[in-house]
Amino acid sequence: MAMDGSWRRGGTPQMTFTDADIDAAEEMATSGSYSEVPDIVGQFLKYMHQTFLDRNIVELHNLYEQVFQRFTDRYYRLMSWPSPEHVAEYVENDAVFLLLYNELYYRHLFSKMIPSLAQRVDSWQNYCNLFEGFLQHGMIDHDLPPSWLWDMIDEFIYQFESWCQYRAKLKSKTPEEIQYLRENDQIWNVQTVLSLLTCLVHKSNIISWLLRGEPSGSNDPDSANFDISTLPVYRYIGYFSIIGLLRVNTLLGDYRLALMVLQPLDFDVSTALFTHVTACHVSIYYYMGFCYIMLRRYEDAVRVFSSTVIHIGRIKHNHTRSYQYEQINKRNDQMMALLALCLAMQPQQVDESTMSLMRDRSGERLSRLRQGELQAFEDLFNYACPKFISPAPPDYDAAEDTNMEAPRLQTKLYMQVVRSQLLLPEVRSYLKLYTTIEIGKLGALMDVDSSTFRSHLHALKHRSWTLSGSFAVPPLDGVFSTSSDVGFYIERDVVHISDTKQSSRYGEYFIENIKKLDDLHSQLKRKMTIENSKGNPKGGRRTTRVS
Known part of the structure; x- marks a missing residue:
């Protein structure tokens, strides 16, 4: 039987699995009865190590994304990969490669099992050693695929997030575990996490590379004006660390700093x-769009989410076999939910393809939001928001679970904004019916007095003016403009409404309906073909034709 995760190297023949090897490996994996490295896994690790030393990035990318995942699915679905101590002999005790293997080892352990306190601590120490290697020029003579470097930063932040949740759940902790947490608050410390990511950004010199658009020095490590950003491994790790800082600051609730x-x-x-x-492309736009929502820049959030949803729709079929497929799908669903929240809070025009996707996947949710159901807003927000964390350790003497305090706080802040704007869509809809009308009459339509309705009008005017930007300017920049489709002013007790007619997007309308017409035409042709075959069993030709 051909090996699913096969590879070729020079003239080396293709490796194969026998049925007996697969059955034996699966039986051992199911029972969890072995701690040694199977021969075929040992050969894979040897080859991966040699590919790493040869700096063969194309082959290493294949081994990392395809072969490693297939070995995991085949051998290690129910147990961890071999411990680093058992792997060391296969990789010639290479300290750098063992740090990278440990990163894979703990990442798999976190994804498939519930890690113990000791394993969480060991993983933290491995990340510290790994990033310290980058900071001490330990990776100048090596290279890694961009996908591995991204997953490294992404997993580092995920485990930090997991630690904050774990540390805040005190009811299930033993006294010994609580005492250990109390005495070792430097483990997965938020300041150290931010410091490591910031140091990677500065070490990589990526900021200078981005601002100049080109390296500022030589790519020769022995040169006096050597620019480390010329090395892809440092350029990518620094760039992904910037996005990591975006994510950490979002989890902490500092949205302006996250965009900064x-x-x-x-x-x-x-x-x-x-x-x-x-996965990096999707992640940066997810957190960027969410920050815009919390800063009440809904127009920018809609711009970010709609472009990303369309992009995912175009490329999703290319990742059906990728280990990132489920994560990309989940992020896509979350962004669709956040997009629905934005459009409910601030109605605006989006392209027809995006609205079609939302009607197909979130039609019921959109209806509930438009009806002003507070519970619908809260449910969608809780589903689509990041898993917020508290950077401070809990009160260990209280022995209570506090892991939900940060999410509840952010949900409370968001729902306060929703309640303050819940009536504005209704006010906007009434204004569209008139050109001039007294405030008292409009207030009567909503069963409120004139002074209350006047305050609603002021709120609508205030909320409609927001800072909005584009992808061509930095995320925090932009210009103040009105996003409302209703222009009005108040003169004494009379509201004067300007023309609210908007230009229709005929192109998108016709393209969408042409597609529907083509589908109907194809269905009709198939139906006529079937009817012709049933009505003329001898195979004679009919003259019926669909034009």
Whole structure:
């Protein structure tokens, strides 16, 4: 039987699995009865190590994304990969490669099992050693695929997030575990996490590279003006660390700072580095769009989410076999939910293809939001928001679970904004019916007095003026403009409404309906073909034709 995760190297023949090897391996994996490394896994690790030393990035990318995943599915679905101590002999005790293997080892362990306190601590120490290697020029003579470097940063932040949740759940902890947490607050410390990511950004010199658009020095490590950003491994790790800072600051609820770290980035999709890894592309726009929502910049959030949803729709079929497929799908669903929230809070025009996707997947949710159901807003927000964390350790003497305090706080802040704007869509809809009308009459339509309705009008005017930007300017920049489709002013007690007619997007309308007509035409042709075959069993030709 051919090996699913096969590889070729020079003239080496293709490796194969026998049925007996697979059955024996699966039986051992199911029972969890072995701790040694199977021969075929040992050969794979030897070859992966040699590929790493040879700096064969194309082959290493294949081994990392395809072969490693297939070995995991075949051998290690129910147990961890071999411990680093058992692997060391296969990779010639290479300290650098063992740090990278440990990163894979703990990542798999976190994804398939519930890690113990000791394993969480060991993983933290491995990340510290790994990043320290980058900071001490330990990777100058090596290279890694961009997807591995992105997953490294992404997993580092995920485990930090997991630690904060784990640390806050005190009811299930033993006294010994609580005492250990109390005495070792430097483990997965938020300041250290931010410091490591920031140091990687500075070490990589990526900011200078982004601002200049080119390296500022030589690519020769022995040169006096050596620019480390000329090395892809440092350029990517620094770039992905910037996006990591975006994510950490979002989890902490500092949305302005989260967008501020993105100021040097170029969002031109033809040149931007984040487009080199699809999961990174989706992640940066997810957190960026969410920050816009919490800063009440709904127009920018809609711009970010709609472009990303369309992009995912175009490329999703290319990742059906990728280990990132489920994550990309989940992020897509979350962005669709956030997009629905934005359009409910601030109605605006989006392209027809995006609205078609939303009607197909979130039609019921959109209806509930438009009816002003507070519970619908809260449910969608809780589903689509990041898993917020508290950077401070809990009160260990209280022995209570506090892991939900940060999410509840952010949900409370969002729902306060929703309640303050819940009536504005209704006010907007009434204004569209008139050109001039007294405030008292409009208030009567909503069963409120004149002074209350006047305050609603002031709120609508205030909320409709927001800062909005584009992908051509830094995320925090933009110009103040009105996003409302209703223009009005108040003169004494009379509201004067300007023309609210909007230009229709005929092109998108006709393209969408042409597609529907083509589908109907194809269905009709198939139906006529079937009817002809039933009505003329001898195979004679009929003259019926669909034009």
